[in-house]
Amino acid sequence: MQNPEEKIKRLRQQLAEHNYRYYVLDDPEISDAEYDRLMRELISLEAAYPQWITPDSPTQRVGGQASDAFEPLPHSIAMLSLDNALEESEFLEFDERTRRLLGRETVDYFCEPKLDGLAVELIYENGRFIAGSTRGDGLVGENISQNLRTIKTIPLSLFQPIPRLEVRGEVLLSKQAFEKLNRQRQAEDEPLFANPRNAAAGSLRQLDPQITASRPLEIFCYGAGQVIGLDYDSHQQLLQAFKKLGLRINPLVRPCSGVAEVIRYHREMSERRDQLPYEIDGIVVKVNRLADQERLGAKTKSPRWAIAYKFPAQQETTQILDIIVQVGRTGVLTPVAVMRPVKIGGVEVSRATLHNQDEIDRKDIRLGDWVLVQRAGDVIPEVVKSIASRRDGTEKKFTLPETCPECGSHTVRPEGEAAQRCINLACPAQLRERIRHFSSKKAMDIDGLGEKLIEQLVEKKLVKDVSDLYFLQEKDLAALERIAEKSAKNLLQAIAASRRRPLDRVLFGLGLRFVGEHLSRVLVNHYGSLDKLARASEEELLNIHEIGPQVARSVVDFFSTAENLRILERLQKGGVTMQWQPGTDTRLAGKSFCFTGSLQKYSREQAEALVIQKGGRAVSSISTKTDYLVAGETAGSKLAKAQTLGVKVITEAEFEQLVR
Ligand SMILES: [Zn+2]
Structure with missing residues (x-):
């Protein structure tokens, strides 16, 4: 074992170096958690061997160092x-x-x-x-x-x-x-x-x-x-x-x-x-x-x-062991780092997204690199930066493959886009992801349709698009591995129950590019049925508040694809909600609401859903046409904007009065 005096010296040197990078260069290369660990190790060693404490030890300072650049x-x-x-x-x-x-x-x-x-x-x-x-x-x-x-x-x-x-x-x-x-x-x-x-x-x-x-x-x-x-x-x-x-x-x-x-x-x-x-x-x-x-x-x-x-740390340092490529529901190839497992905020993390080739190049991330990884809230963990000083020369640069790792089709990278895509519509990886998105909590919420099951349904060609889910029979499921009779029944029940999901969630589940939960509600609220939405022109869509050119283009593209229309028809045959049933409650009719800050009783989605349910409109950005800004705690810049524009600002309690 290394003798404690040596170890103390080495720790001090490391800490001083990290201190310098952190405070003077504003460019740290280890996580705060790792820094804390080194510091604690030094403190405990010094406590055991007080004879080696020196006045210049980092434990003896408050931290930080003035740079020469300022008086x-x-x-x-x-x-x-x-x-x-x-x-x-x-x-x-x-x-x-x-x-x-x-x-x-x-x-x-x-x-x-x-x-x-x-x-x-x-x-x-x-x-x-x-x-x-x-x-x-x-x-x-x-x-x-x-x-x-x-x-x-x-x-x-x-x-x-x-x-x-x-x-x-x-x-x-x-x-x-x-x-x-x-x-x-x-x-x-x-x-x-x-x-x-x-x-x-x-x-x-x-x-x-x-x-x-x-x-x-x-x-x-x-x-x-x-x-x-x-x-x-x-x-x-x-x-x-x-x-x-x-x-x-x-x-x-x-x-x-x-x-x-x-x-x-x-x-x-x-x-x-x-x-x-x-x-x-x-x-x-x-x-x-x-x-x-x-x-x-x-x-x-x-x-x-x-x-x-x-709070538990959100960033940690670890090493990239491999880089794999995942294919998303729109065919986007996403490089994912497989890392030496590390605990971040109490959760073990072994994979982190590298986003795309541009990000890999910009951060200069190589296979075998030591990296800073971040996991914040529900967001997918991501690699923040590579630590070049820890390289030993065995690291390898990484480039996304020219062909789809799932189906072998050629991939393309449209001009002006960071994403490289597989454009084979029948690509099984894309289909799996589309089903996963469709059945997710915020869309059709089909309980029990897990990853393994989706994989088998696609592989056995039982589900070739999301509408096939509504025609599945017990005997189809019996042919699958590892599915008990009872869970097959439960799954069929969950699928049946999902037929009654509101239309905005059906639209969201279809996974049109750029059309998230909020815009799904906006579109459904405006058109009332997917039939009408399918006939909307780009110009017409652009007239809707909050719909920009990218979204309008995406909607028109989606509904002009024959395959998608066929899927919609089959969904309807399968008994899925295709009409918007606005509540009879219309007390907020014609009124638009915007939200800022966090509310005590509702999530943003719940509050917006409530507004729509009562016949009102929920908008995400504020303008002179907005009727109310509901300001929760730590309201952001929208509050100032509302005041400038003269939009009425109400509290959560006042909002409750209006919707109750
Ligand atoms: Zn593919």
Whole structure:
């Protein structure tokens, strides 16, 4: 075994290198989770061998390092970092220690989402913004005043001339802005940012403030450094005072009394995480009362009165063992990385999409590469980037095959498209995917029609298109392997039940390109039957709000294909709903609704379905013709737009009044 001193040295060196890449180059090459693991390993080794702790060990610093590009700006009160709790048990330990030190049964906490951006300090003197900096190493930051001035949510003067106020907050970039920025960079052949946080950091630490100004950065304020002339007894009061001064506070912050409430808050935020317009990676729990905070004090690196209670990581590092090619329902060839299994957010991941050849080339991903993999919410895991420094020369470049791996047909790549396709309509892979989509939860919801079964139905030619499902007999299924009589009966029942699905789901299930759940509802709502929709011209379709040229083209193409018309006819014969039966309830007739932010009681789909059911229209973008904008929590840019356009904004409760 390696001797511990050597190991400590090596860990320090690794951590220093990753630190540099992360903070100075804004280009990390390991996941945060892996970084945390290295750090924890070092901490535990140093705890066992304290004689080898040196002042320059990364464990002895608050993290970060000022870059030479900016003037140093010392913090009058150190900007500490927070200890992390990765598991509930670690948070419980924190609570127990806090209660013991305060000698109290329950502690009043204040909880906030842990924003995944860049921590900054803003200095106001007599109510005027005079300077601002990054955290840097906690003692000295970088003076980025000019760049901070370009952020519209940072007030340049406060509503009251407080003698001195040092405000701490997080600067971030929304997920949407991040994606847009990366698309631009891709078009200009510039390296991509790995995540919104790196994009925010990169944008904020620009030498040219004009570039910073062009990026829609925003801030949420959550703490104070030195304060002169402002009285407050608790963290909650501080934030209320901030609000009155014109500083932006995150709307999801909330006081929580005792552990149970904190754990509930953690769970709630974790569930809402994917719907939020910006990235969060946990919650921050602070002891609310100022007197308690002072009693608890701080350690060298972090305060004892606060902790970051993190969500499971969403990015991990692993190795690509193979690259396989999958054929989708429209014939698109998708390269998929088969990887050394790795746990991400508690789920084992061994496959991740590589999207298409362009993405592989752009990210320079090779067979055998070590890569950063991301799994966020329900989204298919994807390879974020390759780690070139870990190559040993055995890695191989990958190119999609010229022929379909399923049926051997020649593949084409239409001009202007990233996707390479198999154009053989009888390709079994495409058929399998079409059946899978048709029977999926959000379409016809046919329970029990699993992958293996679909494979056999296609292989035995029992199902040559989706309409064949409605003509299946028990004796057909009996011929299949591994299907018990009972499950065959259940499947036939599930298929029978799916005949009554509403028309919009039938249309969605047919899988027209660019026609998702929402547009399926829009089209069905407009035409009332697939017969009428089938006769619609491109011009006519374009007159419908929300239908663009791509969708119109796709609809006309679909219904002008003889094979598709035959399938529709067979579906009708098979007893599938072909008419839209609007409810007799018409109280929302003629009214259009747009939604923003997350609602408490409904998902976006449920709310839209409710509107349509009552005879109204659900639209996804706002215009002067929109009657109502229903604003949930953390409403996005639509809210501002509605206000500008004079569209009536209502709350979820008011919406309920209308539909009830
Ligand atoms: Zn094929």
